[in-house]
Amino acid sequence: MRKLFLVLSLLTAGLVLLIFVSNIMTTLLERYLPAVQIRPDDMGKFVLRGQFQTAYQHASLTQAKNIELAASMINGLVVEPGEVFSFNRTVGPYTPERGFALGDTVIGDQVVQTYGGGVCQVAGTLHNAVLLAGLEVVERHHHTLSIPYMPPGQDAAVSISGGKDYKFRNNTNQPVLIWSGAKQGLLTVRIYGETRGPHITLHHQILATVPPPEIRKVDPALPRGAEQLVRQGVEGRTIRYWLEVETQQSKTVKELGTETYRPSPRIVIVGSGTAEQ
Structure with a gap:
């Protein structure tokens, strides 16, 4: 017993x-395995449907951290037929508890520091890959100011507090896979599916431009007459943008509309201190 x-x-x-x-x-x-658990290059049933790449060398260290974190959060996700992907639901909330740091964020006509600043670049890069993959965009908002990392009409602004999300629907009859990676200042998003879609190209036409205003801030810590460029301005633009969709049978144009971006100011700090400083 x-x-x-x-x-x-x-x-x-x-x-x-x-x-x-x-x-x-x-x-x-x-x-630790979501980023490598599903490797599209190693899975014969997946083929590339669309991809897009942007640079983030302009980003601060904290902004780059936010971009890389957000990219890792969407990497390896499978979106089933008919399913709607939500960026805010997947990546947000953009809080310190989830690893996000303070970074530049465009709010209205201002560039301010918020937690998660920089994630819009991931949403915008994903948006372009989605368009090139032939998937259906359900919700997208553009920035109020011109941005430096992406052509006008191709960006996507996200904000949980501002009620701005980026959503797309898998309108195919097959699962699609998101591959996303950010390293050494380059962000890449690819969409894979079981079959290739039509050949799609993005186009935009600048209809009008507005030069960026210059904001000069006085700083007594700098010697008198010295100038320091804080932010390079970006001109405002009104643009028309569209897709060209080409199959073996036909070539069609899909108009996406027109959008207006206000100019982003050029900010310069001007010294007012003594010459000896």
């Missing part, structure tokens, strides 16, 4: 240990 009890005790302890180790392994896999 004593031996039976000992055997049962050992079996119970072993089972508890097995469950404990299994839970740890599951947690580790969920935390």
